[in-house]
Amino acid sequence: MRVKICGITKLDQGIAIARLGAQALGFICVPASPRYVSPETIRFIVEQLPENVDRIGVFANTTIENICQVTVESNLSGVQLHGDETPEYCDRLRELLPGIEIIKALRVKTPETLETAAIYAVRVDTLLLDAYHPHQLGGTGKTIDWMMLAEFRPQCPWLLAGGLTPDNILNAIDSAIGNNFNGVDLSSGVEIAPGDKDLTKVAQLFANLSQLAHH
Numbered sequence: 001m002r003v004k005i006c007g008i009t010k011l012d013q014g015i016a017i018a019r020l021g022a023q024a025l026g027f028i029c030v031p032a033s034p035r036y037v038s039p040e041t042i043r044f045i046v047e048q049l050p051e052n053v054d055r056i057g058v059f060a061n062t063t064i065e066n067i068c069q070v071t072v073e074s075n076l077s078g079v080q081l082h083g084d085e086t087p088e089y090c091d092r093l094r095e096l097l098p099g100i101e102i103i104k105a106l107r108v109k110t111p112e113t114l115e116t117a118a119i120y121a122v123r124v125d126t127l128l129l130d131a132y133h134p135h136q137l138g139g140t141g142k143t144i145d146w147m148m149l150a151e152f153r154p155q156c157p158w159l160l161a162g163g164l165t166p167d168n169i170l171n172a173i174d175s176a177i178g179n180n181f182n183g184v185d186l187s188s189g190v191e192i193a194p195g196d197k198d199l200t201k202v203a204q205l206f207a208n209l210s211q212l213a214h215h
């Protein structure tokens, strides 16, 4: 199971979370977010991470030029599109960033949102499902109604996000397991404050996930 921990802002926390078992770390490149980190800070952190850890920049409704520039400057291995990016936008990014993982986040408001997944699934590497919030794009701590996911079978790997915590992770995964379910993404559920990760909660998360292997 792929585990991505998002909203990393501090080097020591990034290294500790990678050691605890995260395969991917996320860096918020959305200036309005309290978890925003500059390309210089991201680069400083990623240069000191183990090479096998994915380094994902999270963007929302920005220009393709900005994403390309930050990807190079920060040495990212992937980009997460968390806004209203169109399928054509994803195609263009794919052309300009060969070899970089493209993750399209869908903020799930109703079951109809899940129908749009098919359009993106053939254009991006990974889909990510997050909860819809009327005023915030992400990091909201809101959960998706997991019952909606029973029939979700996209053509590409997908990650579950939105309000996941060490306490609800096993129930969430239970609802999500199906075709191409690839892992989970957590941010505010393992934090002391926005951008300040709680290593005790991250350790608890991995302890709880280890129970999956025993079933």
Ligand SMILES: O=C(O)c1ccccc1N[C@@H]1O[C@H](COP(=O)(O)O)[C@@H](O)[C@H]1O
Pocket (backbone or CB within 6 Å): 006, 007, 026, 028, 030, 033, 034, 035, 058, 059, 060, 082, 130, 137, 138, 139, 140, 141, 142, 161, 162, 163, 164, 185, 186, 187, 188, 189
């Ligand atoms: O975390 C943010 O501040 C953020 C800002 C803008 C877009 C996305 C953001 N975070 C992403 O939101 C999801 C879910 O977060 P949570 O677990 O509910 O707190 C996650 O993928 C973050 O990458």
